[in-house]
Structures are given as C-alpha cells and as structure tokens.
Amino acid sequence: MSLAAFLSQRVVMPHGIEAAAVLVQDGRIFDVVSPDQLPGQISVKDFGEAAILPGLVDSHVHINEPGRTEWEGFRTATRAAAAGGYTLLVDMPLNCLPATTTVDALEAKRKAAIGQCHVDWITWGGVVSDNQEHIEGLASAGVPGFKCFLIHPGIDGFTMVNERELRAALPHVAKTGLPLLVHAELPEPVDAATRRLAQADWSKYAPYLESRPDEAELSAIQLMISLCREYHFRLHIVHLATSQALDMLRAAKSEGLPVSVETCPHYLHLSSEKIPDGQTLFKCAPPIRSQENCEKLWQGLREGVIDLVATDHSPCPPEMKRLGGRNFRTAWGGISSLSLALPVMWTEACGRGFTLADIARWMAEGPARLAGCESRKGRIAKDFDADFVVFEPEAEFIATEDRLFYRHRVSPYWGARLRGVVKATYLRGNCVFADGKFPGEPCGLEFRR
C-alpha cells in the first residue's frame, strides 16, 4: 500500500493536541509530521478543524457470540463500535456459550468471529469456581487477562467465585502476569438489603438502588486489595460505581500495589435522581448512584485514581428489559452504549475543563494498556496501527435510534442532546465508518501479540 496522509488542525497525541499530518503506510502510522513537512505526490485527506483521535479501545464489552447472538454478536457489536469511534473491542467471557473459560471455548469464539468484524477484537478469559487448571492454558493461547465475578452475574453458566475459590485461582493468575478484572460487589450486603425490600414498589428505581448498596462494592474492593497484597497479581476493578471506594483505591495505589480502576460513561452522565419510574433501560449493576456520587467519580478521574473509561456495553433482547412490566427487580441489568460513549463522555468532560487528550487517555491509551495492546493500539504515534477516529467536537446531535447500530437499538440515552459527532473511523488505514455508512467488507481481526 502506498503512503497516504491524514491531515487535521487538531491531532490528539500523547504529548498534546496540534496541527499535524499522520502518514500511513501498510496499515501502520509511518510518521507524524507537521503540515508543512507533507511529502509531495501523496494522497491527502484533510479533515480541517475536525479532530483526529486515536481509535478508541473498549476493554469491557459483552459481544455474546457464539451462543447468544440474538442478544448481540460480532457483526452488530463491531458495527456499533465503528460508528462510535472504537477500533478494538475486548470481549467479556460470559453470556456467550460456551463461556470463555477453557481454550476450546476460546477457539470456538475465534471461529465465530471470522469474517464478521468491522473492528479488531480480543477476548478476556474467565475465572470461575472450577477452572483453575485452565488459567495458564488460556494465557498461553492468547487471552490478555481474566474476568471474575464476586456475585452472581445475572446469568447461570458463568459461576461466581468466593474467597476460597479465588485463593485457588490467584497463584495461577499471578504466574501469567496478566490482570484479573473483578466485578466487585459481595453478595451478603445485596442479599440483606434485598430481603428488607421484599414489599417495596419495584417499579421505582429507589428500591433497586437500595438493594445494591455502596457497602457491597466497598467490601468487595477491600477483599480484593488484601488478596492483591498477598498474591501479587494485577488487580483491575471494573465499572466502579461508588465514589466511596476512591480513598481505599488511592491508598492501595500509593502503597505500590498493581491496582487499576475503570468506570463507565453511564456512571459519569446519569444519576439516580433523574431516573424515571419504570424505566428499566437504566438498570445496571452496580447501579447508577446519586449526582453527588457522579461528581466525585469525575474527581477520581481528574486525580487519576480512576484510570480508564470502558462502556460495559451489555445488551439483551428488549423483552428481557421488561419495558412493559416496568419492574426493576426482574429486568435484565445492562446498558448498551458502544455508538454513543464518546459523545456522552465529551458532553460531560468538556464542561469540566477536560480536553480531547484526556478522553484519549481514558478511552484509548488506558484500556489498550490494560489489554496488553499498548505497543500497537491506543495512540497516534509512529509504528502504531493506523487506527483513528475523526471527531467534530463542537457539533451537537440528538441521540436517536438510527445512530445506535447494535442489534437491539434500545438506550437510556434516547432523546439526549449530546456534544461531538463521530464523522469517520479508520482501522489500520481502512475507512470502516463514515457518515452513517460502513464501507467495504468487515476487515477486523483478532488482536494477536
């Protein structure tokens, strides 16, 4: 492939945002030069004032294929990702059948993905109650790390782990040197609160919020930090929802423990006070908490206690959201947001004085590092994959169904006015999304180190 140049007045790079030309050859970034150093005789795409950010990396997505493709799937999830500016998805090991807890299951997933993906992908392996002997094999077979649940994951077939089972798994995890991603809520506080709420009106959001108290997250995180100290494995807390854990996490980090933390766009944009009765589209676990809590999570990002933002895109068929039944107790918990996460984040971030460089750090570089892809993904820099998103930060739009692109186009963001429009997405130099369309055949591949 010959040399091509992508020009913008605002190229978002690790050291700052400046006018630059990104030179691309054979799917990689050959160099980044100032616009006046553009070599002659090459094809130039000039995006003007639209920003070029690194292709976003989502380290927390439930693709659900093979086995529950009616919930989502490689084709639809990666299409929504391309429309949202993502160029690499890291799949969660549950909800698919078989769950990704053995090498055989990993191979089944690889087979299912072939020829379907609009962006690159990779998958976490699962740590469940009885697969300790598969952990090192999964690492050798190429997973970038592992995911476990300390509470029932809402679906059978992917078992949660208790402390005894964790202690059996952790020496194997530590040996791989790969991170363990933890859904950090303990069941006891949730069970106790739920018992107290037996007679509550579950068409309201308040009982659901009360049934998943901060205490469930706090006790789980405390347990994981002490196990991290004991077993010396890389601990990653997924979808932190309670700001009350920030002090504990800050202290663990200053102690030098290898702990990283993520939160999600919905915890940073939505708040419990504004969730209408019966609107189960807002249900997720841990739950969306108060506006005050939301502000403190932003503070956690500002201080760097929270390292990254991932979507936890977790779709289901609309009937499982029980929209008609308006019941927060029985509805599936999970929020789909792949196509909107960047504008949702930018809407909130720009008003708080953050820049697109912060967005790139939280949504590209940070997740790429977690998933072990940081030498090729998540930055606009020489020798990296030519993955980028062309983004108009001043443009605004209303979130409507036709912008979602995942399989079941339901969303708690419907009707929201959002800031920033994804104009185009490039994967290894190929345009995979532009102005609402997906040109070319799916060319996404599994990321292999």
Ligand SMILES: [Zn+2]
């Ligand atoms: Zn999840």
